[in-house]
Amino acid sequence: MSGQRWPMIMATLAGAMSALMLAGCGERPQVVNYKQGEYQGKPDTPAYNAAPFNGNREQWDNAMKQRAQSQNEYKRIGG
Amino acid sequence: MARMKFLCDAERCIECNGCVTACKAEHDIPWGVNRRRVVTMNDGVPGERSISVACMHCSDAPCMAVCPVDCFYKTEQGVVLHDKDMCIGCGYCFYACPFGAPQFPQAGAFGVRGKMDKCTFCAGGPEKDGSPEEFAKYGRNRLSEGKLPACAEMCSTKALLGGDGDVIADIYRDRVLHRGKGAEVWGWATAYKLPPAGSPSAPPPKAKS
Numbered sequence: 497m498s499g500q501r502w503p504m505i506m507a508t509l510a511g512a513m514s515a516l517m518l519a520g521c522g523e524r525p526q527v528v529n530y531k532q533g534e535y536q537g538k539p540d541t542p543a544y545n546a547a548p549f550n551g552n553r554e555q556w557d558n559a560m561k562q563r564a565q566s567q568n569e570y571k572r573i574g575g
Numbered sequence: 576m577a578r579m580k581f582l583c584d585a586e587r588c589i590e591c592n593g594c595v596t597a598c599k600a601e602h603d604i605p606w607g608v609n610r611r612r613v614v615t616m617n618d619g620v621p622g623e624r625s626i627s628v629a630c631m632h633c634s635d636a637p638c639m640a641v642c643p644v645d646c647f648y649k650t651e652q653g654v655v656l657h658d659k660d661m662c663i664g665c666g667y668c669f670y671a672c673p674f675g676a677p678q679f680p681q682a683g684a685f686g687v688r689g690k691m692d693k694c695t696f697c698a699g700g701p702e703k704d705g706s707p708e709e710f711a712k713y714g715r716n717r718l719s720e721g722k723l724p725a726c727a728e729m730c731s732t733k734a735l736l737g738g739d740g741d742v743i744a745d746i747y748r749d750r751v752l753h754r755g756k757g758a759e760v761w762g763w764a765t766a767y768k769l770p771p772a773g774s775p776s777a778p779p780p781k782a783k784s
Contacts, residue, residue, distance in 0.1 A: 535648040537658025538701040542651055543718040546704035559721035564738035567727065568746040570753060 578634065578653030579696050579718075580740040581727065582747055583626040586754070587734035590615055590625040594726035594735050598629070601697070601725040602714025608678040610694040611726055627726065627735045630655060630676035630694035638668035638677060652718075653740075654696040659712045662690040696737070697724040 544556035565571055590613050598604065598611045611629035632655045639647040639655065646661035647668075668691060669677040680689040699716030702709035709716055717725060727737030736743040 532645070534645055535658075536645045537648065537661045540648065540650065540656065540701040541704060543698060543704070543716070546716075546719040549719075549721065556721060560718075560723070560739065561742060563721065563723050563728075564742040564746075567723075567733050567736050567738070567743070568749065569733060570749050 578740045579632060579698075579738065580653075580743060581627075581629065581631060581696075581724075582736045582743050583628075584734045584736070584747065584750065585624040585626050587732045588613070588625040588627060589732055589734070591731060593729055593731055594627045597725040597729035598694070601717075603710070604692075604714070605680055608680050608692050610676075610678060610692065612675075627730075628674050628676075629726070630672075630696070631674055632694075632696055637671040637673070641667045641671040643667060648701075650698060652698075654698045654718070656695055656698060656700055656713075657691065657693070658701050659690045659692075664688040664690050666691075694724075697722070 542553075544553045545551050549556040549559075592613050595609065595611050595613060599609075602610070604610060611627060613625055613627050615623055615625040617623045632653060634653065636647065636649070636655045639645075639649070642657075643665060644661050644663055646659075647655060647657045649655055664679060666677075666679060666688060669675070669679065676693045678692045680692060681687070695713050695716075697715060697717035699705075699709045699719065700713035702712060704716050704719040715725075717723065722728065724737045727735045736746055
């Protein structure tokens, strides 16, 4: 029984090994090609996209304006 | 929404370094890196003035212009940010910045410079907002939580203002009008906006000589 399986195991192993060795032949570019004057990094998402605003820009704008006004004590304490 | 700006009122700053501490604590900043500093002019002399300085998120940022790998970008709100994965730590931005904002952690035994670190206006970086990766590289993203920078919000005398340039310019103008002086200390023009001509808060027209 085990004698019959042996060639199958060997074939599978050989297939896996050849796939693994072929993967080593892949060549990835090691040098970044910069485009002068253009941002090259990862794209960023707008601040209002994350929770709790979930893309609601108006709500975020209002929250920021309200927050900024808390720096104005003439309005905050009614001076 | 206009551009996000900082404005430091030299009439109010008491050199407590609360902004520096708030920034360090908020973003877990390592020793040797100071995203924000308090600078005092004529220290110890009567009439000394202090201002809190960090990245001013310039409209025409020289750091962006000189970066050889173009790792800087500007958000919709005018916040100047950078991608640390792209930064090569060359230090050009440090030489270009008039405020000394870019900081370089010492990474290694031989004084090797690490990747540049600077004030993010508490807006994080290009990683996913609020993620642990973003916190590790850039610090907390308060803007995405609907909050203003920690330094400005923690300022005890409200000398340091942060937020929409139009809004903080109005706050500063109100202040100057109430106290009747102060515009000359840090410069009216640094408030980024003049009131429309004819409005009650508009400066009086200059007398012709």
